[in-house]
Each structure stands twice: as structure tokens, then as C-alpha cells.
Amino acid sequence: MITMDDIIRDGHPTLRKTAEEVIMPPSEEDKQILNSLLDYVINSQNNEVAEKYGLRPGIGLAAPQINVSKRMIAVHVTGDRDELYSYALFNPRIISHSVEKAYLKSGEGCLSVDESFPGYVPRYARVTVKGFNADGEEVKIRLKGLPAICFQHEIDHLNGIMFYDHIDKVNPFKPLDGAIEIER
Incomplete structure (x- = not known):
């Protein structure tokens, strides 16, 4: 079981590396790592389990965050119509996206980042992953709203990109023209 002690923090070199593709079919070890990422995210959202094991709640986790530089992510998040998006994926990639942008009104956070980075993080409003x-087995998912933002955040981790890299350094709360504001 992954705990907060397994999650590396901002500044660790693995977080800035481009992660390696996972060879298909996946090895048992890779399957185990992938499933443990999803288990963490699900467990972290259960108050009793999170408190018992000291888990910080999260809606997504990428393998580089546990110092495994492989292209694996897990997401467990509810969309705007209470539909659950619970996925653990090898080699996820965005194959199409909207021109329209979106951002979380409250800003983004990250299990690997302890300090706060206030500001808007521009993302695509809709993506297909x-x-x-x-x-x-190949999976294709169409996403919008919070799930789309979460998938983009986790896929960024596979490319060595942190959420705060997207924040405007001069004016972090600069209005994003025509972008959809998402409440969380």
C-alpha cells in the first residue's frame, strides 16, 4: 500500500524527468504498481482509511510521484453530473482536445507539492485520452470539467511538468479569455 512516505516531494529529480513508456503487455510488477496508484487515490478519499494511514486526499496520482519513472497514472474523480471516473492507465496520452480552455477557480494542488501556488492553471476544457x-486493453475516454483537468495534471507528471509551471508568474489570477471557470 502506498502511503504519504512513498510520495516524493517537489524538487526531487524524478518529478522533472520524462517517464518511460510501459512495454505492453504489462509485467506483473507494472500491473501491481498501477493498481497501487489507484488504491491510494481511492483510499485517500475515504476519511476513515485516510486518517488511519495518514493519507492526504487526492484525485489523481502518477507513477513518477512514487519515484517510478514510468508512464502510469490513476484517477478517481467525480464529474459535474456525479459520474465517477475511476481509471488506472498505462501510457495515457491526449489524442484530441478542445480549443476552449478551462481552469479550477480554487487553483490546483498536488500530493508532491506541500506549499501553496495560488493562481489559475489553464487547461483544455475537453480532452480525449x-x-x-x-x-x-486499450481504453479511450472523453472528458470535460474536473476529470479533464485531473487527467491533464497527471499526464503532465509523465512529461516532467508541474501544475505551477502553467501559472502566469506576473499575474497569477489574470482572467483567461473565454475560459470556463470550474468550481470544485
């Missing part, structure tokens, strides 16, 4: 599930 392709990847492979734990069984090595």
Missing part, C-alpha cells in the same frame, strides 16, 4: 488498462 487513450491508454491501456491493467489488463493491457
